[in-house]
Amino acid sequence: MTSEQLRAFLQVAREGRVSTAARGLGLSQSGLSRQLQALEAEVGARLLVRTPSGAVLTDAGERFLPHATRALEAMASGRAELERLAGTPRGPVVLGVLPTVGAFLAPDLMAAFVPAHPEVRPRLVQDHAPVLEEGVARGTLDLAILTLPVRRVDLVTQLLWDEPLVLAVPRGHRLTRLGRPVALQELTEETWVRIPNMVGTRAVEAACEARGVTPKVALETDTAEALGRMVERGLGLALVPRLMAKDAPAHGFDVVALARGSPRRQVALVHRGQGSLTAAARVLKDAITDSVKQHVAR
Incomplete structure (x- = not known):
């Protein structure tokens, strides 16, 4: 079996849908299905069953899941050891990022990183914090930039920055003309656009709940640019x-x-520990810290 087959299996197990998992891995659905079929042929058991509501692990799949996770971790550790001997970071590295980080930090980060490390092949995966955390834990992500708190105690967490939330309003809005900071309690009757599960979304919901009203939501999106x-x-x-x-x-x-x-x-950088990081992941980790100093923490 190959690492690509194991990653395909873990991604489908995490996402619950072959189509979503294929997008996350940058594969076609047919390509991902071939990876899964090859893996099932190798282990001699059916690992996943497709249903109208998504892909479901069989009993064999549930039993195989922790072994697949450990196998990928062992392969990453072995690759890291060989890269240390070679001395040159190379190969793939997968970084998970929040929507806002993907839109407003990652371009500066990658513009500096890619030319400096031509042997490294970075791939960005954008999602919400709980999904990213689980991806790191399962080994489908090498690193992730996500919001605290992190639930899993087996992951290493490095605080990158702490920042306030602010209110984005259309040009010339009456709140701009107030010329002063506003409290969330003043905003419970406003109409909102939002990304589900963001810190700001939860804060608005809590403020509205305290006033006994339901937030007025015009629309939801999953990208910071669209927001x-x-x-x-x-x-x-x-x-x-x-x-x-x-x-x-x-x-x-x-x-x-x-x-x-x-x-x-x-916002924190999360991984499974220094020993699990390949040389490529380690140089990306250092580049993230440097980029934060230049573009965020100033």
Whole structure:
């Protein structure tokens, strides 16, 4: 069996759908299905069953899952040892990022990293924090940049930065003209655009619940770029991290500060431990720290 087959199996087990897993791995659905069929032929058992609601692990698949995870970890450790002997970082490295990090930090990071390390083949996977955390734990991601807290105690967590949330509003909005920070309690009657499961989304929901009202949501999206464009077009307000709002004038919306005591988010780099990182993952880890110093923590 190959590492590609094991990654295919773990990705489907994590996502629950072959189509979603294929997109995450950069494969066609037919290509991913061939990987799974080859793996099942190798182990001599059916590992997954497709149902109308998604892909479900069989009993054999459930039993095989922890072994597949450990096998990938062992292969990564062995590759890291060989790379240490060779002295040159090379090969694939998979980095999971939050939507806002993918849009507003990753371009600067990769623009510096890729020319400096031509032997390394980075791949970005964008998702929400719980999914990224699970991807690191299962070995389908080498590194992830996600929001704290991290639930799993077996992962290594390095705080990268701490930032406030701010309010993104259409140009010329009345809240801009107030000329002062606003409290979340003042915003419970506003209309919102949002990304599900973001820190800002949960903060708005909590503020509305405290006032006994339901948030008015114009639409939801899963990309930071789309969120900013929707605010720009006047569909609603968005509670976003400061990272996303640093270039607000270029994106066509205004930024309003929140009052003291409003929510913040902590962003961390997560991996399975230094010994599990390949040389390629280690140099990317160092590059992430340097990029944060240059583009965020200043």
